Amino acid sequence: MEIHIGKRVADVSLVSKEGNKVQLTIDGVPYEVDIMMAENGACSILHNGNSYNAELIRGEGGKSYTVNTHFLSYAVDIVDTQMKYLRMRKSSEERQDNKIVSPMPGKVVKVLVEKGDRLEAGDIVVVIEAMKMQSNYKVSSACTVREVLVKEGDSVASNQVLLSLDVITDKEE
Template identity: 35%
Template sequence: MKLQLEMAGGLRTIELERGEDPHQYRATVDGLEVAVEAHLLRPGVLSLIIDNRAYRAVLEDHAEEPTVHLGGQRHTYRIADPRSLKGRRAHAQGSDGPRPIKASMPGRVVRVLAQRGDTVEANQGVVVIEAMKMQNELKSPKAGVVAEVRVVAGGTVAAGDVLAVVE
């Protein structure tokens, strides 16, 4: 299986091949081979051993964007699977028109990094919220201009609230 993973502003090409053991995989990340062992602990929670280092990956299924907690950090990601109709539709939409930045969970606004009228790059931080004792930087979904900022530092937000809009 060959996928493209967009994470932290970078695009990676990943090829996965199942090994002899049902939990073993051979992964190639941007041409570099990596040994992976994966065990499903419960739905949405994986135990991973990658090059002899142990990780616990927890998927957020209620988040606006696909999100994984890995190594004590929260990462949003996008997967492009050439066989996926959903992926082809998302790619076809492009980045035209206004795009909202939404809170993935309830929390408190710690910092507002961009103001109305600021020019931002794709994946540039716009708002930082604190939820479950973790700070999460919410990023611009595209390059453009911040059209609206609907929050202030110190305010609270609910899951799904629009925090800012980038045009």
Template identity: 45%
Template sequence: MAIEIKIGDRIAWVNLLKQDGNILEVDVDGKVYEVDLMHTADGTFSILENGHSYNIELVPEAEPKKYTAYTLYDTFDVQVIDAEARYLRNRNANGASSVENKVTSPMPGKVVKVLVSEGDVVKEGETVVIISAMKMESEYKAPKDGVVKKVYVKDEDTIDGNQLLIELD
């Protein structure tokens, strides 16, 4: 499963393809690397790749999955954005990922209750659907005032991540 890693302003998609002890085969943005990765006792990582040696110290920040990475010459802000992090980020932003007039779920789950029907008038911040994911129920809210144009799910539906749930006019 690929995860996003944000390094400064750059986002890289990283996928672990194979692991045999410390030897990893990793796909980074479509390019495959074979690396020897060692996590040392002092919290640094030693990486050998194609005859080059890199040492990186990752210092955790206050927020989960955020780090400051120190190399010999540079310092980087690093954030791991996996499915759980996307879910929590979107949940903290009123529980919905919205694009103007759309309500989507940031991760797979099950529809507990659809609270609106097509043609209903809703206010910004009004709960329109409740989703169960990761053993938690989340309320997904209308991103703006409007009229429900289309409801794409019903109670008890199983949904995919980033699936469109409700569209407003």
């Protein structure tokens, strides 16, 4: 999952949890910690023989927190896969980039374009299935397909480029 800590973005994955012992990765770096949560939102973390205490104050919706330590306070937002997907879909509809990117891992169900095709705003270019849901990926402005980088049946990773495009500006038309 993606976690925003102030202006920093971290990719956090839970590897295992057994009682209070937690193994996780942060931006690919493995950590083993012992976490003890109290009812009042206080938490004690042991890592490499060091003890850290923090207070967690849950925000609205349960995906944002204020984390207070002895000296600092942090705004923390948890961006789950679905929220990341929706945010990327919204931003891609606002302004066409020179590529179409998969916001999450999935499977290419259909590729509707070929190299050299001229597209208009709203044209569907690829259909991806992720989390048992199919999503149509569209272009938001006129463009030409420079390169198709996937084919039907391919598995795709998060942030993988599916197509590269040449966006057509008003001057070119």
